[in-house]
Amino acid sequence: MIRIALTGLRGQRTRLALSALAVVLGVAFLSGVQLLGNALTDTAKGLISSTLEGTDAVVRSTSVQTSAFAEVRQTVPAGLVDAVGDVDGVAGASGVVQGFARIIGATGEPVDSGLIPTLVTNWVTDPALTQGAIIEGRAPESRQEVVLDPRTATDESIALGDTTALQGAVGLRSYTVVGIGGLGSTGEDNIGVRVVFLTSEEAMELTGAEGQFAFLTLRAEPDIDQQVLTDRVNATLPIGFEAVTGERYVADTQDQAGGALGLLTQLMAVFGYVGLLVGGIIIANTFSILITQRTRELALMRACGASRAQVLGGIMIEASAVGTLGSLLGLGVGFLGVVSLLALLGNVITLPDVIPTLTPLLVLGSVTVGVVTTVIASLVPGWRATRISPVAAMGEVAEDRGRGSLPRRMIGAALAVGGIGAGLIALAVIDASARLTLIGGDPVSGTAATSVSLRTVVFSVSAAITLVSFLIVGPLVIGPVGRVVGAPLRLRGGPVGQMAAENARRNPSRTTATAAALAIGVAIATALAVFVASLVGSVKGGFEDQLRGQIVVSSGLSGTTAGGLPGDVLGDVEATEGIDTLARVRFIPATVTGADGNPTGGSSVSGIDPGPFFSLVDVPLIGGDPSSLVPGSVAVDADTARANGWTVGDSITVFYPQLGSVDYPISLLFEGPIGTASFLMPMSNLDDVTAVAFRQDALYYISVTPGVEPSVVVDRIDDVLKQVAPAAKAQEVPDWLDDTVATFALALNLVYVMLGFTILLSLFGIVNTLYLSIHERTRELGLLRSVGATRTQVHRLVLAESVIMAGIGTLVGGALGVWFGAGLFTVLSGNIAAATIHLPWLQLIVLAAGGALAGVAAGWWPARRAARQPILDAVGYE
Structure with a gap:
């Protein structure tokens, strides 16, 4: 069976290549996200270690205020520097200022939009505790002097001796540039931020923290252990402050950086998993078609003594091979994509040269995900293959083109009703204030409880159930939906249009699986568009009404x-x-x-x-x-x-x-x-x-x-x-409202870029289905040519079928997306004044038109192949 499976792989390599491509793209996205996150996290951690390399202990406040992505601690009085410096075992003590400002260019305007923060810190004069390096010039010595990072100096053509300005908490101040430098041992490791160094007094005043440091760094005498030094300092500190070892402070800071980047990575990975879901549907559809085409072959194997388990095992071997090859190729594509992305990011923000690392765990995880997805997706078609009777080898066996068994219809209908019903309950019955507590809070420390809105949970589950129900009950609705989508072709496309509409409907299960892949991407894109449009419209409307x-x-x-x-x-x-x-x-x-x-x-x-x-x-x-x-x-x-x-x-x-x-x-x-x-x-x-x-x-x-x-x-x-x-x-x-909501539009565009990957993947599914169906319909297409159909008509026929499949996916996905987006906004809009649903008609029209154009693009190659088949070879094809 292994030899037969491997022989089958070689014989069907072209047909399986498109299935492998689904795995390639899914694994490439997932592994790429992980590689990017690891590369940025490792780089950030390396910078933190380099910046604090000579620090043996840190004094900080015990009062912490949590912001969106970080912990903000209270400051430390500058007077503590001398006090801790007198502790036995302390060789040196310095304070570190951390704040933010905007660099004002020669035109009197900020040098950037503010999306890239400008870190204001002080130049620490103790060489062992200095957190940066000077590349050119010298450190600031007076309150009117500044050191700029090399990226800013280059971008703004600022040289030593030039004048620049900073806007901070106390307003606008001018400085003379006396040095070019930055964080880390080289002065060039300023990851994603601009950096300016001032004297301690000036940095404190500019950031609104006069007489206050963010934290203190301490250097130990030779042969003094970090923990010993920390214990001695803690014994002298007033209530509200603590000393921690340099190693612990580095670890804490690295954890914060890793946590923020990890959250971003997890959000991006969601789209990778959506892509794998789409890929799984494509793979299942591909194997279903291939098994249908190989009915006689598999039946002959059964007639020669192969058991059902052996037939299933052979198909699992094929699936595993496709998954393994696709995963390995996906790893390579993901690696090259991240290298290219880091190079592009380096043109926008400061990034050191980083080469992503393919760790054994990452390789194993990516291959496992790809193989498991492929095997699971092929299980149902494989199980169907085991039901082929040996007698099927004796003649033609008609393909099952029905709308599913009665149990399948009942289960699908029940899921559809249950999903929509649960969504309505979430919107109309469950109280907006009801929450599901995951982790309890701590009133003493102020640690917030981790909880989620019960309405949000119920509606999200209902949305998932509704989407799954379409996959099950889809064959029942493909007919009516196909008639709606194919109506223009039937009316204006002549016999070719009518035949295309019928062909798309004659195999409801296959059309459902093909359209579902596109429907998932369109549904998510539409839901986000509706959600953001409603959010933007409600926020603008609320302010306009109230202000x-x-x-x-x-x-x-x-x-x-x-x-x-x-x-x-x-x-x-x-x-x-x-x-x-x-x-x-x-x-x-x-x-x-x-x-x-x-x-x-x-x-x-x-x-x-x-x-x-x-x-x-x-x-x-x-x-x-x-x-x-x-x-x-x-x-x-x-x-x-x-x-x-x-x-x-x-x-x-x-x-x-x-x-x-x-x-x-x-x-x-x-x-x-x-x-x-x-x-x-x-x-x-x-x-x-x-x-x-x-x-x-x-x-x-x-x-x-x-x-x-x-x-x-x-x-x-x-x-x-x-x-x-x-x-x-x-x-x-x-004008202010337009600028405010533009942030939502930027975020939505970034999401659309990632969703574009999913939609692109679903288009490969259409290509795959059409390619395989053309192989299956070789004789049919040859007969059409023999009775007078031209190559152009055959080309148009296949293109029209592609457009109808894409149209069905777009229509169903759009309808589900509007429901999901409107419902999700309703359950999450409790703290928004004048919350109303807004439909982004322009975006919805663009999505619909894009679906039709995508169908044309996806069907072009299969249509061209179908039109070029020799008539006699096609008519005689077995």
């Missing part, structure tokens, strides 16, 4: 840890002629304890000045007026309050790293969340309880004096900002 102001000033600094509007800007902007009211807004990550006593996690607290804010933001207030929101109290979104059983006068608990848990009385409720904020606090509540990185305003809402054009005031504010904060931007509300 009475005409202008918004934004910081221009990306991310909450990259700072906000400099403190000095407020007075200058408020003094601008034409401004009537200005309301500040600050966003603070915090952990709010729910009614069950567990931290809820993921909460966002907005700091405001109540009077100006509520005069510019139109929301119904319950239980008071703006004056009710006094210092030391909190306002809560009414839906959040109802979900937790809170009312005015109750207290809620907010965890801050500096003070621990703080109780605030609820003094006011407001209907409808403002943007996405469910908790509002006076600004006076926040400065003493938040990390330095969060003590800057993110936005100003502004209304203009009656009779004054907003555009005129925008120009005046921009003139002010150019002098003190060029990275900040004043915009009229519609």
Whole structure:
């Protein structure tokens, strides 16, 4: 059987090559994601080790505030440097500043969009503790001097002696460039960031942390163990600070970097698994067709004494060979793809030369995934092959072109009804506040509970069940759907169009499997398009309905840890002629304890000045007026309050790293969340309880004096900002909203690129099906030619069949995608004002047109092959 299977592989190598291609692409994506993640993680860890190479101990705060992708610790007073430096065994102690700023170019504009952060740090004068290297020039010696990283200097044509400017927490400052250098032992290992070095005093002031370091680094005397040094330092530190060994600090920092990159890798890997699912469907369809074509061959084997187990084993050998070959090729393609991608990224951000490493575990895992996927996908066709009777070798056996057995129909129908029913229950019955707790929280430490929305879980499961039901019950609906998709061809395509429509419907199971591969990719793309369009439309609509102001000033600094509007800007902007009211807004990550006593996690607290804010933001207030929101109290979104059983006068608990848990009385409720904020606090509540990185305003809402054009005031504010904060931007509300939601569009485009891989893979499935069906229909096509059909008509016939299959996949995938996207947005939109479903008609039309064009592209080669078959050879084909 092994020899027979290997002989079969050689005889069907062309037909199996397209199946192997499905494995190649799936494994290439998965292994490529893993290789990219490992390469970036290893590089980041190497930089961290190099930067802290001479550090034997680190002193840091024990107060931690969690942001989106990292832990933000409170700062350490600069006065502790001398104190720990006097501890027995400490040979040297230095403080390290870490903050963010924007580099302002010679044109007066920021040198980039802010997506690439600019790290501000100080040059440590102790050679053993210095975290970088100077490539050219020297280190900064006065507060007016700066060292820039080589990438920035090259991109902006900045040389030694030139003047550049930085916008930080205290506004705009000018510096003379005295050196070119960066992090690590070479000064060129600044992975994904721009780096500037200042003196310690200037770095602290520019980042808004005057008299504060991010942490202290210590160097031990010779022969002093790191742990011994750490114990001695800990014995002298005040409460709220700790010393850890250099090795532990390096490990902690590496874990944080690895965690952030790991999350990105996992998100990208999802699309790889979707691709493998599509590949599995293609493989199952391919083996099903091949086994149908080999009915007489397999029956003859049975007649010669082969058992059912041997027949199944032979098919499993073929599947394993296809999976192994495809996986190994996929590894190679993934490796080359990552090398190319890293080279491209190097043109955008600073990256050292990195060669991805193919570890034994990665190779074994990729091959295992590819082989297992292929074997599982071929099991059902293989099991069918074992049911072939030996008598089938004696004559032609008609292919099963039915719509499935009665049990299959019943199971498929039950899954479809159950999936849609569960989705409706999630949307209409399950309370929006119901959550499924996975890991309990810790009220003492403020560790948030890990939980998910019950509605989200139920709806997601229902979506998966609905998609699976299509694979099972698809043959029942292919007829009606095929008639809809093929109607234009039947009406305008003449006999060729009518024949193509009938051919696509005459084998419902095969058409279902082929269309399903494309439907999965289209469904995900459509769901994301609907979800993002609804999110963008609702956010814009909510702000437009609520915001009475005409202008918004934004910081221009990306991310909450990259700072906000400099403190000095407020007075200058408020003094601008034409401004009537200005309301500040600050966003603070915090952990709010729910009614069950567990931290809820993921909460966002907005700091405001109540009077100006509520005069510019139109929301119904319950239980008071703006004056009710006094210092030391909190306002809560009414839906959040109802979900937790809170009312005015109750207290809620907010965890801050500096003070621990703080109780605030609820003094006011407001209907409808403002943007996405469910908790509002006076600004006076926040400065003493938040990390330095969060003590800057993110936005100003502004209304203009009656009779004054907003555009005129925008120009005046921009003139002010150019002098003190060029990275900040004043915009009229519609323009600001467009820029704000553009981030969603960018993220969606990146997702579309990854989904494009899945859709491309599904098109190979159409090519594969058509190619194999043409081989199967050689005699039929020859007879068509013999009765007068031209090559052009045969070519058009196969192309039309391809378009119909692609159209079915696009139509079904689009319908499922609209349902999934609208439902998912509904269950996740609890904290969005004016949440409404928006259908992105242009994108849906593009997807539909793209499906038709994809069908033409996928069918071109099989159609060309079909049209070129010699008539006599085709008619006589057995």
